[in-house]
Amino acid sequence: MSALPKRIIKETERLVSDPVPGIQATPNEDNLRYFQVKMRGPIQSPYENGIFKLELFLPDEYPMEPPKVRFLTKIYHPNIDRLGRICLDVLKNNWSPALQIRTILLSIQALLATPNPNDPLANDVAEEWIKNEPQAIKTAKEWTKLYAMNEVMD
């Protein structure tokens, strides 16, 4: 493996020394491009009190290419599918090399606070969200209790 670019070293240092509130990103010891992420569900969202695990990988072309991020914890959300893949513009077309790991993670946290069923990735969830929002929110809360309550932030 080639030497780690300065950009990644700098970002990692800052993520550790000056962490984003409610988000914890730890680089893998064997592969410094691979991060274990824990994210606190935003307050007053159906994911409140949950702690969600994600994985983040920086491809060779980073920062020209966006990082690859995926939820590992099961989550009921119209823009996140069963495999944990996230539908978020900054992770695709709207990526810019000026964005960073921390900005991306903040965007994902914001997505949890404001689901967008009109631009869905998980179609069945989005359908339910539009048809019967209170029910969908209830399911999201139940899933949070079921799957996202066994983790703690370090």
Place this chain on the structure above:
Amino acid sequence: MTKLDPFCCHSIGSNSELSYTDEDEFYEVIDIGKEQEEEEKEEEEEEEGEDDGDTDTEEFIFENSDSDSDTYSFESQFLNIKENVLKTSKNLSPKSSTSNKHSINDVKVDYDCLNTLQLYDMLIESKIRRLKPIFKISETRLLNLLAYFDWNEDRLIERYTENKEDTLSSCGINIFGSDNGNDIKNVIKLEAKKSYVCPICCEDNLEWVFYLKTCKHHACQECYQRYIKDEINKSKLVKCMNCDNTLNLNDLDLIMGDKDDGSRKLLEFSIRSFITKHSDQYKWCPFADCDQIIHVKDTCQLVEFPRYHISPYVKCNNDHNFCFQCGREKHAPADCRLANNWIKKADKESATLNWVFANTKECPRCSVNIEKNGGCNHMICGGCKYEFCWVCEQDWEPHKNSFFNCIKYEKGKVGNNVEDENSDSNKTKNGKLPKDFQKYKHYYRLFSEHEQSAKLDMKLYAQIEKKIQSMQETVGISWIEGQFLQESINNLINARTALKWSFALSYYSDQSHNLTKIFEDNQLLLASNIEELSQLFTEKDPRMLLEMKLKCLNKAQFVKARMEALIECGRELLSKGICS
């Protein structure tokens, strides 16, 4: 095409006498044959001592042209081929079409071939000059702007009159406050200070930094170059990495330091979008790696073609022939409709057919593996010297006289190219074969084999070209001397393509009709001459090839004439509704 009627009262094998009244035309064609024959004889005399065991098909025909033969023999079959062929040639002569007011000769398409830069100039001339006084921005900028508005000038002007600043800034153009509204250089290139750290890669000790004047964002040269390379392929505009500010075309060139990667790429993007938007008039050459554009000025001209069952073939500056109507390679004698049906059918049936094209086959006699390294289908086994045909895997001997058995489809014929009707692989889901599946399979196989052969001919030619080039360097042979090969191979490949498509016609034709029989005779004659020409190229020694110049050119000329006759005959089939 009123002249065709005499065909109908003429049946194959019934009469060996030439029923021609117009003797001039008759001799005209004979002369062509004689000429070729004589030239070939001359050559053979030059190559003294050569055992002249093989009889040329043409010679064979003409030597026997006076003999009487009442039985249906090879000779009479050939006479008929010749006769039919002559009739087609007759139809080709311009005389036959003078009676018609709206003649096929009037059907043509005028076109230009342009490259991207020429199209760019044309667009500047035709579109931009008119818009420039309104917008007061540079020409290239305007082109970007138009591309951004999908070439809808009216919408652009409308939006612009509504709100100038918004319209421009929505596409990232920031000209206000600039001198004259001309292309502002937004980016400045600066030598990097020792302490400078690029915010994108976090590297220090850099050479160059690029600053955007309008937004003060910056990055190092390497980051900007990598960024632009990615960005330029996916959008009409390249924005600042940090905000919505746009880089101007001159900025891109400044950063890339190379016109090819910079503004030219972005212009190409604009031009691509223009062509997509105006695809009725502009088409990219469909050949791989060719960037030529064909422009048809008057699309009304295209309307006439289908009526005559011909297609508007165009040729780009790189000598690629294609059909402007359907964007396929030249598909004559098939017209666009038939070509389309044939290809659609092939797509549909491909799962059932499941053909794998091998470039090696076992010798039918001794099972030694033989590789096909050129288009020529006349194979000679390296082991047992058995001569066979690659396509039908039968003895080559009868092919010398006629490709009849190889090409002609006969119901229930048992041969290598017609497999057992009951074999499982041919069955559809319900276990039944489509009605004419065997017939289709027969012709599709021929179609595909000749397609492969054309590709192999091309490949072989590339090798020959290399050999001759090296000879040019070592022995000092002029390149001009090898030029005839290019011409001959072009004829060969065009003819193979025509032969290939003629099998699509055969499939859709009414086999019982006389004209279909004439068409098939033309097919046989073309097929055998194609293989003869193709065989010349299998010569391994480039010196020998150069010595065969005259033979090669004559053969190529003849193949070309036969191809044209076949195409014309196919057109008759289509226009008479015998093939549909």
